[in-house]
Amino acid sequence: MNQTFIGVSRPQTNLLLVVRQIRYEASGINSYELTDPEGGELAPFTAGAHIDIHLANGIVRQYSLCNSPMERHRYVIAVLRDEKGRGGSKALHDSLRVQDIVTVSAPRNNFKLAPAAKKVILLAGGIGMTPLKSMAHALEATGVPFELHYCARNAGCVAFREQLESSWEHGKLHFHFDHGDPARGLDIAGLLRTAGEDTHLFYCGPGGFMKACAEASSHWPAGTVHFEHFKAPEPPPAALDxxxxxxxxxxxxxxxxxxxxxxxxxxxxxxxxxxxxxxxxxxxxxxxxxxxxxxxxxxxxxxxxxxxxxxxxxxxxxxxxxxxxxxxxxx
Ligand code: FES
CATH class of the missing domain: 3.10.20.30 (Beta-grasp domain)
Structure with missing residues (x-):
């Protein structure tokens, strides 16, 4: 059957990249560094962008780029092995090896920084840190002050800890560990109670965390709150009905x-x-x-x-x- 490409949807050219490095980053989390096999520059990306990775058996998954957008020689993703997920993260952890060639899409961005922001709050729940880490690099490079709040179960679950602790000149880093009890974690409502002038909020994390951030920021001015789900939330039973x-x-x-x-x-x-x-x-x-x-x-x-x-x-x-x-x- 002939195919017609119309409207905004056009096929994108995929890239063949080599897995140059795999690193243990935290409990259940590996990072994967992907580069051009011939050492060439990669297509540029902006903070918050993601790529599609094509795995065996036709599985395609999206992962946020977490390195600095100023880097042109590599894409870095971090993947949490999700035992209850749809199988993409397990397939990636189990099958991807250094020197493998993988097919990836060009970067796309649905979670862009706001150029008008005078200050930024980055709020990460677990592996939701990945797009926010890239944003922190971009904000640091442009001198926009930011706070980076990383919520995790404990210190063993923190990815990129050394990098994140390597003193941001324009950012303040805060870790919040709840040890499995959300009541012991960050007081999100308290943090977001007052919306600062020209301050933008970006958050990403698991379902309960997203809900808490949405509720806590519901009074913020229109256009200042930005978020990205990495998994479709479960609709409440009433919504299903x-x-x-x-x-x-x-x-x-x-x-x-x-x-x-x-x-x-x-x-x-x-x-x-x-x-x-x-x-x-x-x-x-x-x-x-x-x-x-x-x-x-x-x-x-x-x-x-x-x-x-x-x-x-x-x-x-x-x-x-x-x-x-x-x-x-x-x-
Ligand atoms: S393919 Fe439809 S929203 Fe992602």
Whole structure:
């Protein structure tokens, strides 16, 4: 079947990189340094960016780059082995070896620093530290003052400890250990009670941590709070009940073609089958790679990445559904 590449979704060129170094960073966490096999420069990235890594058996996973964006000779990711996860981190820990060649995407960024920020608070829960570490490097390089709060179970769970402790000139580092009891950890509500002037907040971590940060910052001015989920949160049972099952139609504005999206399939899948390629990555509403503009209809968004402003015009083709009979797509 011929494929059509239209709208914002275009195929990206993947890179073949060599695994130059694997390091134990903390309990269950390894870092992986990826470089060009011939020693060339890599495509630049900005703080908060991630890459897709293609593993055996067609598994594709996204990992934040955690090194300094000023570095052009390497990408560094850190991966927590998640025994209860979907298998990507285990496959990576178990199969990736130094000198292996891996296929990765070019860096993409849905979690960018705010150029207007005069001060930044970086709030990391566990492995959520990875994009924030890259941000700390960028803020240090540009002289923007920042606080970096790293919440972990204990000191043995802290990745990159030596690097992080190597005195930031513009940043203050705080570790918070809860020893398995959130009540003994950082008082997030207390930290975020007062929103500083021109201060921006960035946070990333596991589900409970994300919820606590969202609640604690709900009164901050619009546009000053930024976050990235690394896993789709579990919807509460009430939300599951509210999700209308069933199929709906999508219409391609440029051709008038009408396609049915059955209950068990995504818009991206249906478009792909019809020969319209929509680039996807996380397939879970986390990365916005698949976002496409819609012109008419009511969208049940179900993603964790678009903000309220974007939701009036865009949807994510991997998870969005319709609450109206038909969505007209700007394709
Ligand atoms: S592929 Fe990541 S949001 Fe759709």
């Amino acid at each position: 509210a999700i209308a099952p069933g199929s709906f139609m999508v219409k391609i504005a440029s051709t008038g073609a009408l396609l049915e999206v059955p209950a068990e399939r995504s818009i991206a899948d249906v478009l792909e089958e019809a020969g319209v390629h929509i680039e996807t990555s996380c397939q879970a509403g986390l990365c916005a790679t698949c976002k496409i503009r819609f012109l008419e209809g009511e969208v049940d968004h179900r993603d964790y990445i678009l903000d309220d402003g974007e939701r009036g015009q865009w949807l994510t083709a991997c998870v969005s559904r319709a609450t109206s009979g038909t969505l007209v797509l700007d394709l």
